[in-house]
Amino acid sequence: MLGAHTSAADRRLRLREELAGDAILRFPGAINPLNAQLIEQIGFEGVYISGGAFSAAQGLPDIGLTTLSEVTEHGRTIAGMTNLPAFIDADTGFGEPMNVARTIQSLEDAGLAACHLEDQVNPKRCGHLDGKEVVATSEMTKRITAAAGARRDPNFVISARTDARAGEGLDAAIDRAKAYADAGADLIFPEAMRDLSEFETFAKALDVPILANMTEFGKSELFTADQLADAGVKMVIYPVTTLRLAxxxxxxxxxxxxxxxxxxxxxxxxxxxxxxxxxxxxxxxxxxxxxxxxxxx
Incomplete structure (x- = not known):
């Protein structure tokens, strides 16, 4: 009643512990707090908060039109009504590295357990559309370094998403991911993988866990959680599924x-x-x- 009965710090610790465990973590997208409560009651491990779903709910395309304050408040309302760790899409961090640092602290204050930052240029676009552009690896590592340096709770999970697979190829995307992990990313989000073998190649190449984006109508086939776990994936998100169902x-x-x-x-x-x-x-x-x-x- 009246929201979560666990603290944000406890939920972050829980996510850290589960990322270090053996089981794959399933995070369906929540489009509102009621949706998050249902995700928890059904038994999932966490809640994902999609930037694309949030933009769409505002009647906007997913091209970076929402602001830090809007996204933070949206995340706060959802994270405050579930005992599950909430993982939010922070796009490109809402600006330069200093803005990224402020983004991390705002999301921490809002009770989120994790966020992901991506290496697209601004304005960004949906990761499963063609024509994406990515920034230089050095620019993205600055974003990650700023994010890692700004967090006050060491259990807040910072994920780095790379969209380089489409334009630069799998090997280049892996090289980027290694640099992002070295800069402080706790989790790597390789976007738009083509098949299970690509997920497996990514997982074997890195010393940090990876996640899979199982979004409908995208570049990736909709694999089961068991298939992804066998390929070495540690977390799977279903970002826009509940919005599309609704x-x-x-x-x-x-x-x-x-x-x-x-x-x-x-x-x-x-x-x-x-x-x-x-x-x-x-x-x-x-x-x-x-x-x-x-x-x-």
Missing amino acids: MGAIEDGLRTIMADGTQSGVVDRMQTRARLYEVLDYESYNAFDENVFNFTV
């Missing part, structure tokens, strides 16, 4: 109302009021309220 259902429902003049034909596909209250833990709020107000002197 928007698909919303569009179908709206078309039904337009055609039929009523939503009665889609009620059986809706989350019920009882289930919503169960996810929200409504009864705990009632019990708390009664305990405070219904007493005898």
Whole structure:
């Protein structure tokens, strides 16, 4: 009730410990706090907060139009309502290395457990579109160095994403990833891998864990968590899955109302009021309220 009962520091420590463990970590994307609560209740290891999903929810394309303050507040509302570690997309860090440092401290203060920074130029674009450009390796290492130097909680996880596979090839992307790890990245995010063998090659080449982005309609096939674990992947994110599920259902429902003049034909596909209250833990709020107000002197 009333949000997470664990501290941000505890959630960061939990993520660190789990990254050092044997099991693969599954982080579905949460588009809002209610979504994050459901992810926790179903039993996943963490919550991912996608920049692309957040941009889309604002009616904007994923080209770096959202600001640090918007992203931080979005992350704060989600991280504050789940006991799972929350991992947020910080794009290119919202500016130069000094801005990156401020980004890390803002996200720490907002209760996030981890973030990833990418090596694209500004304005960035979706990692599974063509025509991406990346900055020089030296520029990205400055971003990572600034991020690592700015964090106050050593358990806050800094992930470095490289989009170099598409334009420079796999070997160049691995070389970049090694430099990013040397600069202080705790986790490497190789974007738009073509197949399992590329994930495996990446994992074997690095001394830090890697994550896989299982986004729909992208460059990578949708592998299972077991397949990715066998390839050496330590974390898998499903960044826009919940948004796409929700928007698909919303569009179908709206078309039904337009055609039929009523939503009665889609009620059986809706989350019920009882289930919503169960996810929200409504009864705990009632019990708390009664305990405070219904007493005898």
